[in-house]
Amino acid sequence: MRATTLISSFIITIGAAIAASSLPSYFPTLPVPSDNPQTPAKIALGRQLFYDARLSADNTISCSSCHQQQFAFSNAGNKVSTGIRGQRGSRNAPSLGNVAWRKSYFWEGGSPTLELQAMGPITAHDEMGMEPSVLTKKLSSIAGYAGQFKAVFSDGVTMLNVTKAISAFTRTLVTADSPYDRYRAGDLEAMSPAALRGMELFLGEKGDCFHCHGGFNFTDEALHNTGVNLENKDIGLARLTGKKTDEGKFKTPTLRNVALSKTYMHDGSIPTLEAVLEHYNSGGKDNDNVDVLMRPLYLTKPEISDLIAFLNALTDKNFTTDSNFSRPKLP
Amino acid sequence: MKKVLFAIVVLTALTVAALGNAQSGLVNFELKANINVGDAPLELGKTYKTPSGTEYTVDMVRFYTSNVQLVKADGSSLNVTGVSLLNLMSDAPAAGKLMDGGQVNNATASKGATFFKLQAPAGEYKGVRFEIGVPKDLNHRDASTTLMPLGLESGMFWAWNPGYIFFRLEGKTLISDKSQPWLLHMGTDNWRMNVNLFDLTTNKVKVAVTEGGSYTVNLNLAKLFEKGPNSQASWDLTNPAQRVMHGGPNVGQAYLNLLGAWSGQ
Numbered sequence: 001m002r003a004t005t006l007i008s009s010f011i012i013t014i015g016a017a018i019a020a021s022s023l024p025s026y027f028p029t030l031p032v033p034s035d036n037p038q039t040p041a042k043i044a045l046g047r048q049l050f051y052d053a054r055l056s057a058d059n060t061i062s063c064s065s066c067h068q069q070q071f072a073f074s075n076a077g078n079k080v081s082t083g084i085r086g087q088r089g090s091r092n093a094p095s096l097g098n099v100a101w102r103k104s105y106f107w108e109g110g111s112p113t114l115e116l117q118a119m120g121p122i123t124a125h126d127e128m129g130m131e132p133s134v135l136t137k138k139l140s141s142i143a144g145y146a147g148q149f150k151a152v153f154s155d156g157v158t159m160l161n162v163t164k165a166i167s168a169f170t171r172t173l174v175t176a177d178s179p180y181d182r183y184r185a186g187d188l189e190a191m192s193p194a195a196l197r198g199m200e201l202f203l204g205e206k207g208d209c210f211h212c213h214g215g216f217n218f219t220d221e222a223l224h225n226t227g228v229n230l231e232n233k234d235i236g237l238a239r240l241t242g243k244k245t246d247e248g249k250f251k252t253p254t255l256r257n258v259a260l261s262k263t264y265m266h267d268g269s270i271p272t273l274e275a276v277l278e279h280y281n282s283g284g285k286d287n288d289n290v291d292v293l294m295r296p297l298y299l300t301k302p303e304i305s306d307l308i309a310f311l312n313a314l315t316d317k318n319f320t321t322d323s324n325f326s327r328p329k330l331p
Numbered sequence: 332m333k334k335v336l337f338a339i340v341v342l343t344a345l346t347v348a349a350l351g352n353a354q355s356g357l358v359n360f361e362l363k364a365n366i367n368v369g370d371a372p373l374e375l376g377k378t379y380k381t382p383s384g385t386e387y388t389v390d391m392v393r394f395y396t397s398n399v400q401l402v403k404a405d406g407s408s409l410n411v412t413g414v415s416l417l418n419l420m421s422d423a424p425a426a427g428k429l430m431d432g433g434q435v436n437n438a439t440a441s442k443g444a445t446f447f448k449l450q451a452p453a454g455e456y457k458g459v460r461f462e463i464g465v466p467k468d469l470n471h472r473d474a475s476t477t478l479m480p481l482g483l484e485s486g487m488f489w490a491w492n493p494g495y496i497f498f499r500l501e502g503k504t505l506i507s508d509k510s511q512p513w514l515l516h517m518g519t520d521n522w523r524m525n526v527n528l529f530d531l532t533t534n535k536v537k538v539a540v541t542e543g544g545s546y547t548v549n550l551n552l553a554k555l556f557e558k559g560p561n562s563q564a565s566w567d568l569t570n571p572a573q574r575v576m577h578g579g580p581n582v583g584q585a586y587l588n589l590l591g592a593w594s595g596q
Contacts, residue, residue, distance in 0.1 A: 035475075035476075087512075106491040108491065110490075110491040110492045110493060111491055111492075111493070112493060113475070115475055116475060116488075116490055116493075118490075119483055119488055119490035120490030120491050123488075123490065124490075124577075125501070125512055125514060126575070131486050132424065132483060132484050132485070133422075133423075133424030133486060134422075158483075158484060159483040159484050160475050160482075160483045163475070163483065235579065239491075239492070239578050242519065242521045
């Protein structure tokens with residue numbers, strides 16, 4: 001075995017061991033694709049790219065413009081994203097917390113890997129508006145980047161390597177230290193009585209949240225029409241399948257750090273957690289494809305308050321201040 | 332002396348290649364396109380008007396061609412393998428490493444832009460068929476391991492959808508005196524365009540396949556704006572849903588309009 005292979009195997013093993021030891025027991029192992037192993041140099045490169053507005057056509061928008069750390073890498077309460085030249089998109093930028101475990105990406109779930117997902121915002125005309133050939137030329141001309149790419153990837157700056165580096169960084173965005181997590185770890189004081197009552201409702205048939213927002217990451221990774229709109233201008237999954245019955249279906253987002261995202265649903269159309277709870281309590285707006293699970297819940301106001309207290313207990317403050325995730329010095 | 336040796340090597344290589352083709356009975360042939368707006372060749376960046384009077388430019392035309400068939404006199408067809416990407420734009424990307432059967436054709440002029448190179452037995456064919464798009468088998472392979480004209484470097488990978496943009500048109504339009512981008516990104520397996528330019532009965536189409544020859548088809552982009560979605564009389568670029576189409580419900584009408592935009596010589 002060559003020395004470089006040994007060293008990289010060592011780094012991967014150490015990285016995996018650290019990740020495994022710091023994760024709560026109810027978290028699955030951090031998924032890392034075999035063709036894009038995590039290395040410190042690659043993660044550092046990806047972090048710089050994530051924060052660098054030069055990845056956009058007019059040097060104004062970076063990934064971090066819509067995925068801001070203090071908001072758990074969601075979009076600072078903006079309903080939809082604003083891209084280059086002030087263009088407004090049509091969707092709410094989701095949190096990137098625990099993005100490594102997502103089974104598919106984008107609101108209609110059309111992208112199968114984190115690496116391929118990274119292409120979307122970079123190339124979308126109303127986000128970063130960058131042509132791959134222009135971007136690779138641009139990054140190659142920045143000495144600090146050219147050297148790092150060469151050190152991390154044998155073939156230097158390519159679009160694929162850009163997406164691999166960014167994904168290596170976003171894969172490290174693990175959030176697992178909320179009051180809920182501390183409660184599960186045995187700190188019985190970590191959650192307030194209201195949050196505990198809210199958890200009971202959340203996990204029971206009365207609140208009925210867990211059917212879609214279940215599991216360690218509070219998502220079933222499936223697509224549902226939750227009756228947000230009577231008419232679906234954004235057709236969601238149907239954009240992929242062309243099926244009328246898929247109109248208005250979107251992926252279930254994680255609820256970790258949900259209190260920090262400030263706007264809700266795929267289009268950011270619901271402004272507060274209270275309004276979200278009212279939406280679900282009412283059974284949503286009826287439309288042809290509304291999910292069978294959508295029905296009036298008849299929750300009382302105190303019960304709604306308790307549910308909100310529980311949702312607030314999913315906020316991981318350390319995640320929003322961790323210096324490993326903050327803006328680095330750029331080349 | 333070095334120059335003479337080099338010339339001999341080049342001549343020998345060309346002769347061997349020519350002999351190889353002659354022995355296999357194949358000749359090199361190209362499909363070319365006159366990309367027009369109405370009757371005139373498209374000029375990138377020039378201002379045109381839709382039937383409803385909205386000004387627009389076209390700054391980029393890019394499309395994949397695959398499943399090319401030359402139609403024989405008896406109605407059967409000769410299948411030609413390969414996938415090609417035409418880039419009609421001012422700053423086309425470098426071709427990069429090509430996949431087996433892959434080709435990238437860059438053009439800056441819309442008249443006679445080569446969009447597919449092929450080898451076929453010489454002869455007169457009665458027509459040509461091709462698809463604008465990527466074959467289903469290739470469309471859903473892992474884009475991160477696929478070479479040009481596919482893959483991430485192509486600029487045609489559609490990140491939110493496992494597949495490629497088959498037909499990409501981009502330009503600018505003037506809305507309330509403000510320049511705005513307009514675009515049509517058509518893809519997914521539903522919208523792979525079948526172009527059939529053959530006619531056995533009237534003999535209108537003749538494709539004479541000869542060494543170094545070509546057959547030119549016409550693509551009239553003005554047709555895109557002829558009929559609007561939802562039974563509207565024409566396309567309305569002032570409507571955001573018709574100005575920006577990454578797939579979506581209006582693409583069906585764009586597809587139908589563009590199907591009628593192709594013609595033979």
